[in-house]
Amino acid sequence: MAPRLWIMTTLSSANINPLHRQRVKGREIIVTEEPRLHLVWIHDRIFIKPLPRYLLSLAFWETCLSENPGQLGDSQSNIRKAAIGFLRTYRYLVQHESDFNIAQQENLRLISKDVDWASFCRFAAEVGHIEDSEVSGRYCYGELRLTRLNFYAPLFLRKFHFEQVHGQYGDFFGRLYGPLLFIFAVVSVILNAMQVELAAEQLSAVHWVSLWSVCRWFSMLSLLGAAVISAWFILLWLWIFLDEWIYTARRKVEKRRENHDEPKC
Structure with a gap:
């Protein structure tokens, strides 16, 4: 590197x-x-x-x-x-x-x-x-x-990390909460502002058609983004969990193979 x-x-x-x-x-x-x-x-x-x-x-x-x-x-x-x-x-x-x-x-x-x-x-x-x-x-x-x-x-390095300093799952995921909460807060503010604007549009005689289209698509993308992030959290946890089990199983097989290859007196 x-x-x-x-x-x-x-x-x-x-x-x-x-x-x-x-x-x-x-x-x-x-x-x-x-x-x-x-x-x-x-x-x-x-x-x-x-x-x-x-x-x-x-x-x-x-x-x-x-x-x-x-x-x-x-x-x-x-x-x-x-x-x-x-x-x-x-x-x-x-x-x-x-x-x-x-x-x-x-x-x-x-x-x-x-x-x-x-x-x-x-x-x-x-x-x-x-x-x-x-x-x-x-x-x-x-x-x-x-x-x-x-x-x-x-x-x-083609590695998931250079050095892992978090030994617990909670510590690992905890460092991701701050950025994600910030993103969700910004998206929530935008969605609330759009909701207020759409409510005001309904009282107006002339409707802004393009605004309705933007609000609809942004709402759909927000829902899709929340679903993707939630799925990513679940898959990341599963990947870490399975990676530990695969490593443990591999080490057990290697140890058994080493014991089998050792010459017996």
Whole structure:
């Protein structure tokens, strides 16, 4: 999805708020170990991956992620670019000593306790010279909004969502109620206005024929739209319910097949 991220966010690797600004914006910092969720935010939460100790080790870089092509070939080069891009994000996340203190809080531990502020400043000065050409495409961008990623996931990833954050049916459907209620409210106001106009037309000597036609068709479309939306809700619930059962059944069959293929002593 990296080549298409320009549709969803600002094309700037510096589009990352430092940790103290995350608190000012009322965002709760959620620790994640999944790189794909790093700097992804939704509503009042942002996911941040801790900085692993091994990425701060020169020996690790020389052994596993050196610039010389190794056994992994292109794969090693891609991993190196992703690791460099990930390191650079901490240059923006931690810009002040207050950010550094937040990163080392017991409930977060984004940065190891054995790293001091002076050492981190030297590290930040080094990674500050990294250009976009040296990192993977994802890290040419900063923070990503999860709602937009989920919106474009069916189109670009052929998946229903990028990351499912709602574990209950009520939470999943609850986020749809607001937009739908707004649409129904607007349609109701229009229909009421048409009803008043038609009532006034009946008292008039001259009738506006085209208005009657518009009101009739709009009323029919409103009824059809309400029926379609109601059917869509029911089908969506059935799809989610059946998808869970199909996944469960598939996993059970795979597990049974694995047990059958295992050699018996």
